[in-house]
Amino acid sequence: MNRGYTMHLLTKLGAASATVAVVAAAAVGMPSASAAQHSSLPVKNLSAQSAKFTEMGGATPLATDKTVAHWSGTFTDPTNGVTYGYNMVGVDPATNGSTTTPTDVIPLNLVFSANNGYAMDGTDVVDRTVSSPIFQTGDYSTTAKSGDYQSDTGGGVLSAGNDGVQYEDAIMRSQFNKVGSSYHVRLGQPTVHAPVTLSVPSSKGSAFVTSHGIVYGLTDATWFSGRVSQLLGQLHIDPTHLPIFLTNNVMLYIGSLDNCCIIGYHGASVVNGSGGGPTNGNGRQGVQTFAYAAYTAPGTFGNGQGGPDPFLRDIHALSHEIAEWGDDPFVNNTVDPWLTPTAPQYGCTSLLETGDPVVGIGFTMPGNTYDSANPFADGYFHPEDEVFLPWFARQDPNTTSQLTQSGNGGRYTFMGDLNPYPGFRMPATGC
Numbered sequence: 099m100n101r102g103y104t105m106h107l108l109t110k111l112g113a114a115s116a117t118v119a120v121v122a123a124a125a126v127g128m129p130s131a132s133a134a135q136h137s138s139l140p141v142k143n144l145s146a147q148s149a150k151f152t153e154m155g156g157a158t159p160l161a162t163d164k165t166v167a168h169w170s171g172t173f174t175d176p177t178n179g180v181t182y183g184y185n186m187v188g189v190d191p192a193t194n195g196s197t198t199t200p201t202d203v204i205p206l207n208l209v210f211s212a213n214n215g216y217a218m219d220g221t222d223v224v225d226r227t228v229s230s231p232i233f234q235t236g237d238y239s240t241t242a243k244s245g246d247y248q249s250d251t252g253g254g255v256l257s258a259g260n261d262g263v264q265y266e267d268a269i270m271r272s273q274f275n276k277v278g279s280s281y282h283v284r285l286g287q288p289t290v291h292a293p294v295t296l297s298v299p300s301s302k303g304s305a306f307v308t309s310h311g312i313v314y315g316l317t318d319a320t321w322f323s324g325r326v327s328q329l330l331g332q333l334h335i336d337p338t339h340l341p342i343f344l345t346n347n348v349m350l351y352i353g354s355l356d357n358c359c360i361i362g363y364h365g366a367s368v369v370n371g372s373g374g375g376p377t378n379g380n381g382r383q384g385v386q387t388f389a390y391a392a393y394t395a396p397g398t399f400g401n402g403q404g405g406p407d408p409f410l411r412d413i414h415a416l417s418h419e420i421a422e423w424g425d426d427p428f429v430n431n432t433v434d435p436w437l438t439p440t441a442p443q444y445g446c447t448s449l450l451e452t453g454d455p456v457v458g459i460g461f462t463m464p465g466n467t468y469d470s471a472n473p474f475a476d477g478y479f480h481p482e483d484e485v486f487l488p489w490f491a492r493q494d495p496n497t498t499s500q501l502t503q504s505g506n507g508g509r510y511t512f513m514g515d516l517n518p519y520p521g522f523r524m525p526a527t528g529c
Contacts, residue, residue: 138213138214139213139216139305139306139307139313140304140306140307141306141307141308141309142306142307142308142355143308143309143400144308144314144358144359144398144399144400145399145400145401145402146399146400146401146402146407146410146458147402148358148359148399149359149361149399149410149457149458150358150359150360150361150443150457151360151361151362151363151415151418151419151422151451151453151454151457152319152360152363153363153364153365153422153429153449153451154323154326154363154364154365154388154390154429155365155366155367155429156365156366156428156429156430157366157367157368157385157428157429157430158428158430159385159428163337163383163384163385164336164337164338164383164384164385165337165338165384165385165386165387165427165428166187166199166337166338166339166340166387166427167187167188167189167197167199167338168185168186168187168188168427168428169185169186169188169189169190170183170184170185170186171183171184171186171190172184173487173491173493175433175434175491175492176492176493176494177434177492177528178434180434182431182432182433182434182491183431184425184426184431184450184487185426185427185428185430185431186424186425186426186427187199187283187423187424187425187427188270188282188283188424189281191270191274191276191281193281194276194279194280194281195280195281196280196281196282196283196284197282197283197284198282198284198285198286199283199284199285199286199338199339199340200286200289200336200338200339200340201233201285201286201287201288201289201339201340201341201342202288202289202290202291202333202335202339202340202341202342203224203227203228203288203289203290203291203341203342203344204220204291204294204329204333204341204342204343204344205219205220205221205223205224205290205291205293205294205344205345205346206220206293206294206295206296206343206344206345206348207219207220207221207293207294207295207296208296208298208303208315208317208345208348209295209296209297209298210298210300210303210304210305210315211297211298211299211300212298212300212303212304212305213304213305216305218305218313218314218315218345218346218347218348219293219346220293220343220344220345220346220348220393221293221346222346223344223346223347223393223468224290224344225468226393226412226466226468226469227344227393227413227416228287228288228290229465229468230412230413230416230463230465230466230479231264231265231413231417231463231465231479231481232264232265232266232285232413232416232417232420232481233264233285233287233288234264234465235262235263235264236261236262236263236264236265236268236463236464236465237260237261237262238256238257238260238261238263238268239255239256239257239258239259239260239261240253240254240255240256241253241254241256241461241462241463241516243461243462244256244460244461244462244483244513244516244517244518254503254515254516255503256461256512256513256514256516257271257272257277257500257512257514258277258500259277259278260272260277263282264284264285265417265420265421265463265481266283266284266285266420266421266424267282267283267284268512269421269424269484269512270282270283270424271283271500272486272499272500272509272512273425273486273487273498273499273500273512274498274499275498275499275500275501275508277500283424285340285420288342291333294329296322296325298315298317298321299321301318302317302318302321302322303315303316303317303318303321303351304316304355308397308398308400310397310406310473310474311473312347312395312396312397312398312472312474313347313395314347314348314349314395314398315345315347315348315349316348316349316350316351316355316358316359317348317349317350317351318350318351318352319350319351319352319360320352322350322390323350323363326343326388326390327367329343330367330369330386330388331369335386336384337369337384337385337386337387340387340388340389340423341386341388341389342388342389342390342391342416342419343388343389343390343391344390344391344392344393344416345390345391345392345393346392346393347392347393347394347395347398348392349361349392361391361392361394361410361414361415362389362390362391362392362415362416362418362419363389363390363419364387364388364389364390364419364422364423364429365387365388365389365429366385366386366387366388366427366428366429366430367385367386367388368383368384368385368386369383369384369385369386385428387423387427387428389416389419389420389423390419391413391415391416391418391419392415393412393413393415393416394410394411394412394414394415395411395469395472396411396412396469396472396474396475396476397411397472397473397474398410398411399411406474407458408476408480409458409459409460409480409482410457410458410480411474411480412466412469412479412480413479413480413481414458414460414480414481414482417453417460417481417482418453418457418482418484419453421452421453421482421484422451422452422453422454424452425450425451425452425487426449426450426451426452429449431449431450432448432449432450433448433449433450433490433491433526434448434490434492434526434528435447435448435528435529436448436455436490436526436527436528436529437527437528437529438455438521438526438527439521440455440456440457440459440519440521441454441455441456441457446529450487450490452484452485452486453482453484453485454485455485455489455522455526456482456483456484456485456511456517456522457482458482459482459483459513459517459518459519460480460481460482460483460513461480461481461483461513461516462476462478462479462480463478463479463480463481464477464478464479465478465479466478466479483511483512483513483517484511484512485510485511485522486498486499486508486509486510486511486512487499488508488510488525489510489511489522489525489526490525490526491525492525492526493525494524494525495507495508496508496509496510496525500514501514502514502515502523503515503516509523510522510523510524510525
């Protein structure tokens with residue numbers, strides 16, 4: 099493998115090898131289930147190559163529509179001369195303003211008919227999610243370790259001066275070289291809803307256990323997304339809020355169980371009458387942005403070498419979706435198509451999705467005492483690295499973002515020089 103750029107085929111669908119059998123070992127990661135239930139689950143191991151993200155829907159809001167605070171900008175790609183427009187959450191960084199988006203966390207309790215009512219309840223992971231760097235402030239001026247699915251590369255200065263901020267705030271401040279300024283893109287402390295129970299027909303999913311005893315669930319993506327769409331209409335969440343549908347290690351498959359595993363997505367849709375708006379819209383309807391993420395138990399994904407994946411765990415999926423929501427809230431930002439060996443599963447794509455090129459590449463933040471019962475826990479949260487706008491814009495040199503650790507121009511990802519792939523020290527290449 100060329101470690102200068104190429105990495106694992108991290109999210110290529112169908113790459114996981116699965117062994118289905120009955121196991122009598124005790125399972126971990128599901129405190130509400132009995133040992134007897136665990137012992138009846140089929141065994142199915144997942145490699146890091148199974149993890150995947152996607153998008154759901156999309157909408158272009160009118161200026162009069164009720165939705166999250168956002169601003170618009172443009173850039174001209176020097177490689178093709180085309181000017182592209184984009185929307186991002188918050189206010190124009192040039193104003194040094196600050197926004198806080200209210201959030202709602204909706205835990206989903208998935209009850210699998212295929213396993214005699216085996217339940218995996220998102221409520222069990224709400225506290226650790228709310229206590230994570232997604233919602234709580236932290237110090238991003240140092241990091242304990244960073245790297246990808248195979249190894250960590252040691253610590254170092256992650257984002258000098260970015261302390262006392264949330265994860266997405268740190269991302270945005272670094273992306274636009276606003277560290278130390280009054281510019282902020284914050285998430286409000288979430289309103290946690292009562293859990294919503296979804297009964298999963300036997301034809302639409304199952305719970306499994308890995309050979310290391312980690313329990314997870316797989317649910318048909320089309321079926322699941324239909325339920326989420328219904329909930330968006332039923333819950334009447336204010337369109338200025340960001341609702342997050344949270345599962346406890348329940349992921350999605352497309353078509354067959356081996357074609358997995360989607361661990362998060364974000365989307366946007368027009369919801370007439372949502373949040374008390376007029377039923378008929380008339381140019382003032384709500385445009386609801388939303389996200390789904392699976393809190394991922396440590397050890398769910400393997401590293402291909404017999405051990406657990408060190409970064410595809412806990413809030414990695416949610417960090418991916420929050421960052422992509424921030425840079426593309428309405429799933430309608432497009433760029434000159436890009437293709438990278440780090441993410442061949444996306445092919446030649448024109449979407450401005452900041453997490454897709456760097457899935458499984460991340461760093462650690464302290465404070466995760468919640469997963470201590472899991473044998474693969476290390477006491478940290480594991481957010482994902484994120485690609486910056488200048489990477490998609492083919493801006494060279496990058497004069498927009500915070501300097502890299504080496505000081506040679508602006509970084510193209512949040513981790514800068516700590517990202518183990520030199521290919522992310524330069525703009526995207528074409529297809």
